[in-house]
Amino acid sequence: MIGRRLAGLALGLLVLPASLAAQSSIFGVRGPGFPGRPYSAAAMGAGGSSGLFDPQSQLSPASLATLKGGTATFTVLADYRSVETPAGSANVRSYRFPNTYITAPLRHGQYAFGVGATTYLDRDFTLAVRDSIVLRDSVRAYTDTTVSRGGLSDLQLAFAIRTIPRTTVGLAVHFITGTNRLAARRAFDDTSYATVLQTAQTSTTGFGLAIGATRVLSNKLTLAAFVRKDFTANVNIDSVAFGGATTIGADYGLPWTVAAGGLFAVTPFLEVSAQGVYRTWSSANESLTNLGAPGAKNSLELSLGGELTSRARRATQFPLRVGVRYGTLPFLIGEGPVVQPSEFSVSVGTGARFAKQHGAIEVSLERVWRRASGSDISETGWLLYTGLNIRP
Amino acid sequence: MPAWLGAVAVLSGACTERLLTPVNCPELCPGGQIIVFDTVLTPIVGSDSSFSGYVTAAQATGFLVSNNLPAADARGFVQFIRRNDSLFVQDTLRSYTIDSARINLTVDARDTLQPGIVLLLYKLPPTADSSSTFDDLTAEFTPESFLDSLEVPDTLLTGRVTALFSGETLARIALTPADSGVLRVGVALTAPAATGVRLLSVRAGTGAPSFQTYVHADIADTTLQRQTITRIPSFNSYVTAVPFPQPTPTTLLVGGAPSVRALIRFPWPLVLKDTAEIIRATLELVPVAPIEGVPNVNSTVVVQGILVDLGAKSPLIPQVTAANTFQVPTSAVLSFEVRSLVRLWQGNAGRPPALFVWLSPEASSFSVPVFGSTADPVLQPRLRVEYVRPYQFVLP
Numbered sequence: 001m002i003g004r005r006l007a008g009l010a011l012g013l014l015v016l017p018a019s020l021a022a023q024s025s026i027f028g029v030r031g032p033g034f035p036g037r038p039y040s041a042a043a044m045g046a047g048g049s050s051g052l053f054d055p056q057s058q059l060s061p062a063s064l065a066t067l068k069g070g071t072a073t074f075t076v077l078a079d080y081r082s083v084e085t086p087a088g089s090a091n092v093r094s095y096r097f098p099n100t101y102i103t104a105p106l107r108h109g110q111y112a113f114g115v116g117a118t119t120y121l122d123r124d125f126t127l128a129v130r131d132s133i134v135l136r137d138s139v140r141a142y143t144d145t146t147v148s149r150g151g152l153s154d155l156q157l158a159f160a161i162r163t164i165p166r167t168t169v170g171l172a173v174h175f176i177t178g179t180n181r182l183a184a185r186r187a188f189d190d191t192s193y194a195t196v197l198q199t200a201q202t203s204t205t206g207f208g209l210a211i212g213a214t215r216v217l218s219n220k221l222t223l224a225a226f227v228r229k230d231f232t233a234n235v236n237i238d239s240v241a242f243g244g245a246t247t248i249g250a251d252y253g254l255p256w257t258v259a260a261g262g263l264f265a266v267t268p269f270l271e272v273s274a275q276g277v278y279r280t281w282s283s284a285n286e287s288l289t290n291l292g293a294p295g296a297k298n299s300l301e302l303s304l305g306g307e308l309t310s311r312a313r314r315a316t317q318f319p320l321r322v323g324v325r326y327g328t329l330p331f332l333i334g335e336g337p338v339v340q341p342s343e344f345s346v347s348v349g350t351g352a353r354f355a356k357q358h359g360a361i362e363v364s365l366e367r368v369w370r371r372a373s374g375s376d377i378s379e380t381g382w383l384l385y386t387g388l389n390i391r392p
Numbered sequence: 393m394p395a396w397l398g399a400v401a402v403l404s405g406a407c408t409e410r411l412l413t414p415v416n417c418p419e420l421c422p423g424g425q426i427i428v429f430d431t432v433l434t435p436i437v438g439s440d441s442s443f444s445g446y447v448t449a450a451q452a453t454g455f456l457v458s459n460n461l462p463a464a465d466a467r468g469f470v471q472f473i474r475r476n477d478s479l480f481v482q483d484t485l486r487s488y489t490i491d492s493a494r495i496n497l498t499v500d501a502r503d504t505l506q507p508g509i510v511l512l513l514y515k516l517p518p519t520a521d522s523s524s525t526f527d528d529l530t531a532e533f534t535p536e537s538f539l540d541s542l543e544v545p546d547t548l549l550t551g552r553v554t555a556l557f558s559g560e561t562l563a564r565i566a567l568t569p570a571d572s573g574v575l576r577v578g579v580a581l582t583a584p585a586a587t588g589v590r591l592l593s594v595r596a597g598t599g600a601p602s603f604q605t606y607v608h609a610d611i612a613d614t615t616l617q618r619q620t621i622t623r624i625p626s627f628n629s630y631v632t633a634v635p636f637p638q639p640t641p642t643t644l645l646v647g648g649a650p651s652v653r654a655l656i657r658f659p660w661p662l663v664l665k666d667t668a669e670i671i672r673a674t675l676e677l678v679p680v681a682p683i684e685g686v687p688n689v690n691s692t693v694v695v696q697g698i699l700v701d702l703g704a705k706s707p708l709i710p711q712v713t714a715a716n717t718f719q720v721p722t723s724a725v726l727s728f729e730v731r732s733l734v735r736l737w738q739g740n741a742g743r744p745p746a747l748f749v750w751l752s753p754e755a756s757s758f759s760v761p762v763f764g765s766t767a768d769p770v771l772q773p774r775l776r777v778e779y780v781r782p783y784q785f786v787l788p
Contacts, residue, residue, distance in 0.1 A: 090414060200783070
């Protein structure tokens with residue numbers, strides 16, 4: 001009975017409105033988007049620090065090392081943010097599905113595979129600007145609204161080889177694709193002027209390869225490393241208003257990603273993990289600055305977390321996860337002097353299994369602070385991750 | 393309700409996005425800003441001109457009557473449909489005797505601040521016809537031919553005025569054998585000061601002049617004896633002491649009778665034709681002299697696009713117009729918001745970049761605006777266009 005309910009819930013999650021796509025950050029509007037995190041709700045409870053070891057996260061294909069059975073994972077992220085800009089403040093909220101992953105072991109566990117989708121860059125925003133210009137010798141006030149919906153999704157095919165003792169090697173192919181629907185509107189207070197409304201749609205494709213490995217050094221320590229190369233993002237714009245699909249030199253480079261981490265079992269009840277992820281987003285800098293953006297820099301994400309369980313035999317039942325994370329954000333902001341934004345977060349999470357271990361719900365809450373030093377732009381937010389794992 | 397359905401409902405209900413954020417530019421404006429361009433186009437030199445002969449005074453929806461008005465000293469002329477000397481009652485032609493008669497006219501426009509306006513009606517001889525001149529008509533406006541005076545109440549802005557003939561006055565309107573049953577009426581005007589009125593003509597439909605005769609039919613049934621014979625004009629027009637101005641090679645003229653229209657052709661840059669989003673377009677016409685007319689009577693200059701450029705015979709694009717209603721006297725530049733018109737010039741199937749200008753009501757206005765043309769660079773028409781180019785969406 002419970003299994004049927006879980007299946008129904010999974011179906012319900014799949015049919016949620018498509019408009020619940022992705023929400024960006026104010027720090028993603030001057031770049032191709034705000035980078036997503038390919039982590040499960042459980043990993044996010046530990047600040048993402050266990051991402052290289054979590055079989056429900058899609059950072060590294062080698063994280064399939066500990067996969068025990070076929071699993072379908074769905075993650076819902078509810079995002080509540082307060083944004084401060086020199087023009088004012090706003091409370092915004094959005095929802096997205098940052099991590100959908102289906103995994104299964106093959107050949108008695110010698111291998112494992114995964115098929116999943118994550119948010120690579122999301123570019124959902126609505127920006128309003130109140131200003132004026134002089135036309136016909138008079139000051140004309142107007143309101144500009146720029147709307148963006150869409151972004152890039154990362155479709156992954158992962159394969160893990162678990163035949164080497166204490167070592168798992170993972171390989172992954174990534175297909176990066178997405179569309180971005182854009183609208184720019186200007187409404188003048190003086191109705192003699194018609195409202196400007198222009199729309200367009202960009203479509204972007206890219207490709208990436210990844211390799212990762214985990215090595216169990218002892219019964220207390222496991223290490224992981226990961227390298228991924230994403231190639232050029234090819235951008236086409238199809239102007240709805242003026243016709244024609246064109247490439248206009250908007251392609252930009254995608255980064256190398258290098259990550260390393262460790263998982264240390266302090267006691268049978270406590271695991272501590274740490275992880276660093278470095279992405280060479282500066283590969284997009286030249287293209288972005290040529291297009292008029294402030295540019296991009298390499299980003300670094302450092303996270304540290306732990307998971308405390310009350311009973312070793314049922315470690316997955318109501319564990320307590322905590323984590324901290326610090327990272328720099330790749331896309332610069334500002335005119336003239338440009339600055340690289342950064343973020344800091346603390347998180348807490350737990351989870352439970354039920355239906356004879358066939359289902360699990362993971363919940364994590366993250367408090368995040370983002371800011372760009374030297375500017376008046378900042379945002380704080382609550383990110384609520386809810387994950388559902390189904391194991392047939 | 394199953395638990396899973398409830399969970400989905402809760403999740404769905406919670407999922408309302410709210411993304412609007414106030415920002416400042418250029419710091420947080422992806423794609424830069426929408427830039428408004430402002431350009432002033434002047435007509436192609438020598439390709440703007442006026443053409444005459446569209447609507448005659450007899451084809452207009454109104455006819456003019458005035459008294460020494462500087463703009464146009466006009467007299468009206470109405471010829472009613474023939475009234476027979478017998479009428480059908482119960483499928484039988486029967487003779488009748490006239491009890492009374494009345495002539496109805498409808499005031500369409502007047503100087504609302506001018507008191508004491510009186511319309512003077514004269515019975516015209518059969519020699520008066522469509523070829524009659526101002527002098528021909530006024531020569532017939534004699535005490536002998538005088539029918540009646542119609543006082544236009546000072547409070548009447550628009551509406552009917554009626555001359556009633558009965559008893560002793562009935563003889564004034566009696567038709568002679570020479571009239572052949574046709575009543576011809578000349579209309580003049582008197583007022584304490586020079587002024588004019590526009591009366592609705594038969595082309596106006598509702599409110600056309602009418603000649604009603606109340607008769608006693610020769611029939612035994614008393615309930616059928618009282619009959620009314622109503623006649624509308626077969627022709628009505630007006631004449632002016634001085635003909636309306638005619639087009640010249642160096643000016644653009646609209647109005648008059650027969651009416652004159654002006655065609656103005658503009659150069660149309662590729663950026664406006666193909667890619668720009670026009671947010672405002674204003675046509676400015678500069679009068680070369682103050683526009684005269686009847687004070688407090690509005691006239692309207694109308695601007696329309698053309699489907700194809702066939703010169704004077706270019707068909708107009710219906711329903712898409714721009715207009716400027718003005719009061720006289722005025723020397724002000726007349727402006728017309730023509731965005732909806734010039735947008736039709738855009739694209740591969742765009743209409744010719746030309747505008748026809750005409751005066752409404754056509755051929756029945758005291759005003760005849762004369763505007764500068766490309767012959768005079770200072771007074772020539774101007775088309776002021778504000779537009780934006782395609783927004784640079786891919787710019788982050």
